[in-house]
Amino acid sequence: MSIKLENVSKTYLHKGNRIEALKPVDLTIQSGEIFGLIGFSGAGKSTLLRMMNLLEFPTTGSVAVGDVVLTDLDKKSLRIKRQKIGMIFQQFNLIESKTVYENIEFVLKAGKFDKKQMKSRINELLELVGLSDKHDQRPGNLSGGQKQRVGIARALANDPEVLLCDEATSALDPETTKNILKLLKDINKKLGITIVLITHEMEVIKDAADRVGVMSAGEIVEINDVYSIFSHPKHTVTQGFVQDIYDFIVPKHIQESDAHRLVTLKFLNDNAEENHLNQLYREFKLDISILNGRIEYIKDEPLGIIMLSVSGEETEINRMLTYIDDIAGVERADIYG
Numbered sequence: 001m002s003i004k005l006e007n008v009s010k011t012y013l014h015k016g017n018r019i020e021a022l023k024p025v026d027l028t029i030q031s032g033e034i035f036g037l038i039g040f041s042g043a044g045k046s047t048l049l050r051m052m053n054l055l056e057f058p059t060t061g062s063v064a065v066g067d068v069v070l071t072d073l074d075k076k077s078l079r080i081k082r083q084k085i086g087m088i089f090q091q092f093n094l095i096e097s098k099t100v101y102e103n104i105e106f107v108l109k110a111g112k113f114d115k116k117q118m119k120s121r122i123n124e125l126l127e128l129v130g131l132s133d134k135h136d137q138r139p140g141n142l143s144g145g146q147k148q149r150v151g152i153a154r155a156l157a158n159d160p161e162v163l164l165c166d167e168a169t170s171a172l173d174p175e176t177t178k179n180i181l182k183l184l185k186d187i188n189k190k191l192g193i194t195i196v197l198i199t200h201e202m203e204v205i206k207d208a209a210d211r212v213g214v215m216s217a218g219e220i221v222e223i224n225d226v227y228s229i230f231s232h233p234k235h236t237v238t239q240g241f242v243q244d245i246y247d248f249i250v251p252k253h254i255q256e257s258d259a260h261r262l263v264t265l266k267f268l269n270d271n272a273e274e275n276h277l278n279q280l281y282r283e284f285k286l287d288i289s290i291l292n293g294r295i296e297y298i299k300d301e302p303l304g305i306i307m308l309s310v311s312g313e314e315t316e317i318n319r320m321l322t323y324i325d326d327i328a329g330v331e332r333a334d335i336y337g
């Protein structure tokens with residue numbers, strides 16, 4: 001199901017001060033996509049996410065999920081529609097005194113299942129998230145990853161059209177994060193559910209998102225498909241996030257040396273796996289050494305960044321740079337260093 005926000009803004013009143021948490025935004029999230037929202041703390045990510053199920057009511061604008069305009073619904077219709085919008089949280093929000101089974105049963109009670117249907121539905125959900133053997137455990141006996149799996153099972157209980165993930169992996173270690181993201185991607189594929197996830201980690205975006213919105217100071221400052229965000233980040237906030245992933249360190253003596261010219265190259269798509277450096281070694285009378293380099297696979301598409309230290313005649317270096325500019329799929333990139 002698609003999510004459509006038109007002119008949505010949110011201003012909080014706090015101790016007499018107006019806090020513009022979200023400036024007016026238009027955003028359409030396509031049915032079936034995984035949409036990532038990234039930004040620093042306070043950028044407005046949670047506020048924007050909470051607009052999508054009206055956990056917070058917008059100050060201006062309208063929110064629609066599919067054909068249903070949530071902002072036009074009365075309380076009862078909204079409560080029913082909300083059952084089709086699942087949500088998971090950083091701190092899992094499970095009921096500690098209830099078992100895994102009961103935690104899921106609790107949300108199903110709001111639906112229309114008899115006892116037998118309920119049992120088979122809960123078993124099905126636990127199988128989907130890989131927790132069939134944990135029925136009777138209480139959250140206190142589960143790892144963080146297992147707790148989030150319960151959170152996901154609970155969020156999926158009423159067959160939602162949309163799943164909102166509020167920093168769902170921020171409390172988890174990197175390995176568990178990968179496993180939970182894999183589960184979310186499997187669910188997205190298998191069930192066709194639209195997923196919105198907010199995070200402050202670019203790794204999460206890289207692993208899971210189809211498209212990305214970058215937020216800063218209550219605005220979406222850039223929006224694009226995930227490969228373009230990594231390969232051609234435009235806004236300085238986006239560039240900062242991408243740099244964090246590559247994190248190339250230039251040795252101080254090279255930074256300060258006049259004899260070396262730093263050249264960072266970007267190899268796009270299939271070019272990332274080709275050895276263009278051999279061409280440079282062959283064609284130019286220059287000393288070229290590799291300081292750093294890495295290929296990232298973004299939705300299985302390679303993106304290579306390599307940082308070179310080049311020394312030799314200035315004119316020869318410039319000739320090489322012009323030559324590089326003419327190679328299709330290879331670009332100079334200053335921002336990764």
Ligand SMILES: Nc1ncnc2c1ncn2[C@@H]1O[C@H](COP(=O)(O)OP(=O)(O)OP(=O)(O)O)[C@@H](O)[C@H]1O
Nearest residue numbers: 012014019021039040041042043044045046047048
């Ligand atoms: N209920 C509230 N009352 C007053 N101000 C709020 C409220 N909720 C959020 N804010 C403010 O709105 C701004 C955006 O907050 P929001 O939680 O959406 O950001 P965020 O990007 O999700 O950050 P974080 O990652 O730290 O949760 C912040 O300045 C925050 O202090």
